[in-house]
Amino acid sequence: MTKVVVGAADQAVVRELRALLAEIEGTEILSIVESSHELSAMVARLKPSVVLLHDALGPQSAPDVVREIVFRSPTTGVLVLNSGMDGDTALLAMEAGAKGVVRYPMGFDDLLSRFEVARQWSERMSGLISGAVADTARDLGRHGRVTVFAGAKGGVGTTTIATHMAIDLQRKVPGTKVCLVDLDLQAGDVSGIIEARQRVSIADVAKVSEDLSAGTILDALVRHESGISLLLAPQQVHESEYVTASAVRAILGLLRQEFDVILVDGGSHATPAQAAAIEVADAAVVVVTADVLAMRSFRRSVQAWEGLGVRSEQELHVVANKVSRDDALTFDALGKLTSASVVSTWLPSAFRSLERSVNSRNPDEIREASWWSALERIGAEIGVSGASAVPTPTSEPKRRGRRRAKAEAGQVAIETVALVPVVALICLLAWQVGLTALAFVWNGHAANAATRAHAIGEDPGAAARDAVPDSMRDSVHVTVLHDGSVTVSTKVPVLCPGCAALPGEISQTSDVVEEP
Ligand SMILES: Nc1ncnc2c1ncn2[C@@H]1O[C@H](COP(=O)(O)OP(=O)(O)OP(=O)(O)O)[C@@H](O)[C@H]1O
Ligand SMILES: [Mg+2]
Structure with missing residues (x-):
């Protein structure tokens, strides 16, 4: 289909062109405009194969309009309808890039032959520009x-x-x-x-x-x-x-x-x-x-x-x-x-x-x-x-970020592994402190019980062992001294051998108060 834009303000010319173009097979009029500025914009937008330009279309002169169209759409063949141009202006229009000048009033054959020239030129030009001559180039x-x-x-x-x-x-x-x-x-x-x-x-x-x-x-x-x-x-x-x-x-x-x-x-x-x-x-x-x-x-x-x-x-x-x-x-x-x-x-x-x-x-x-x-x-x-x-939509900075994130994750993992023994040692130490404190409390309790039993003539050892939990019972040691006081010692279970600062045994002595 040959796409055509007509630039003509004179309605008689427009009617005549419509009628003649309707007789040319495979032709479609995309637009009819009534000023040269409108025509340039329309051609730039629609890129028609052929433009029919009435020389009386203003405000620009026909050669100027042709020049602009050729610049804006190099694949468009421009035909100028000459109803008042002198020979020089017509020549200028051709020099500006028009593919033909049709005398107005026009005959169908005259229009058809020039229209065909413009159409073929446009086809060839489109091929060249889009790289279609390419066919030859590709063959080569x-x-x-x-x-x-x-x-x-x-x-x-x-x-x-x-x-x-x-x-x-x-x-x-x-x-x-x-x-x-x-x-x-x-x-x-x-x-x-x-x-x-x-x-x-x-x-x-x-x-x-x-x-x-x-x-x-x-x-x-x-x-x-x-x-x-x-x-x-x-x-x-x-x-x-x-x-x-x-x-x-x-x-x-x-x-x-x-x-x-x-x-x-x-x-x-x-x-x-x-x-x-x-x-x-x-x-x-x-x-x-x-x-x-x-x-x-x-x-x-x-x-x-x-x-x-x-x-x-x-x-x-x-x-x-x-x-x-x-x-x-x-x-x-x-x-x-x-x-x-x-x-x-x-x-x-x-x-x-x-x-x-x-x-x-x-x-x-x-x-x-x-x-x-x-x-x-x-x-x-x-x-x-x-x-x-x-490519996958990535960008260098992003990739670098991701790489850095990966590296950081690796680093965190390494650091975590390195921290495990330290954390374990701290937990052990805390546990040992807790055990020592517990042993101290129970040993005091046992000492009181042993002293009280000794004062009333009962077995202080049995009383001390009864006063502590079963797990400590075997480690409780009771000594009755010459002055009547009672010493109770308890071994502290050792979880953390390096904790020399903590005592391995708790020992407490209680005096028996004699009633007067
Ligand atoms: N990604 C970048 N990071 C830092 N500097 C850049 C980068 N790309 C270009 N430049 C520097 O910017 C300056 C201008 O670059 P260049 O000459 O390529 O720009 P230009 O757009 O062609 O400029 P001109 O308008 O002068 O032709 C040069 O010094 C170039 O090394
Ligand atoms: Mg540059």
Whole structure:
């Protein structure tokens, strides 16, 4: 079905177009709008195959409207109905990207033939952009995936992530052809992070983008010692003007045929080049930090991309970088602030190790395996290499926490085992103290009984033994001294042999008071 949007305020023109389009099989009118601004927005949203634009539609001029539509929806073929344009304006409309001019009042055959041209062009263009030419490329053996990284704002770590991920991919899957494109045209700094001697840049390739060949691109690439290929940003900022949206589309299209994985550092500025890359990429990732400023900038970028019809918020991935405990926002809060899919693995703030690697321009200086494995999990979740394996939603800090918790549990177990003898000894000591105190009480009781029995002429020994519990009876020893006093001794049961401070025997002497 060929989807059509009509831009015409004149109702006679609208009626006529409705009638003629109804006769073209497989055609559907999605919308009819009455101003050029409305038309641009509608096209960005609906991405129709064909737009029929009446030249009298205002307030913008027909060439301007065509230019905007082509920018917002490069797969749309625009036909202009000419009811009042002079030859020059018609030519300008064609130069702006119109696929044909239909004279008004129009005949069916005239409209049909031009409509067919626009429709076929749109089909071919959609194929090219979505990578469907891919069929040819795939037949030849390659159809690389393009992932664009854009910063929510400057300095969030976009270049670091794109560059390190490219190197990590190359290292972990040898044989993969990885290309890193520095599309941060204002301040490209891939070569600030890794050692790369620049000869030519993406601007040199863009200059010949109309007539681009694989050879031209391959010549412009710099081979890094890690094995990845680099297409670097221009050193002179003014050169960036050559890198237009259509040049970016053409360059990325060709790179798809030469590489398995193409990672693009799109920078943090919303430029036409960045927008074009985000539009044609298989995945677009916005790098954020967990603070209000970054999230505000993120929102502005999303609004710009949505306004241009480049990509909706839901189609974006968000990666959080430099995450630390001091962040103003928690990682969970990020998910509540956006409908984009927030990658479940984040990158911790790793200032010291990154600083070392930046100073030496050597990412291998980062020895922490956790950094590289986090990048790997992020890449897998986004699907940078086509494998859409979504890892278990963990993040490095969380994992580290879990590991630490495990270690702590182990430590507690070891400490518990070490404490057992100490606790047992304390219990034994307490028990021994208790026994000694009990022996003291019962021995006193026995001594009183023995003294009383002796005073009335009975057996003090028997009285003493009767006064104590059965278990102590055998250990009670009674002695009647010459002066008539009675000594009762009781052995204290020994549970804790080391407790020398406690007596092994309790002995008490009671005097017999003689009645006068
Ligand atoms: N996870 C991190 N922890 C600590 N520092 C980081 C982290 N990621 C990046 N950095 C540091 O932040 C600084 C900016 O990083 P980078 O150049 O990658 O950001 P950028 O978003 O590309 O910036 P620009 O807008 O300038 O292009 C660098 O010094 C880099 O080493
Ligand atoms: Mg950068």
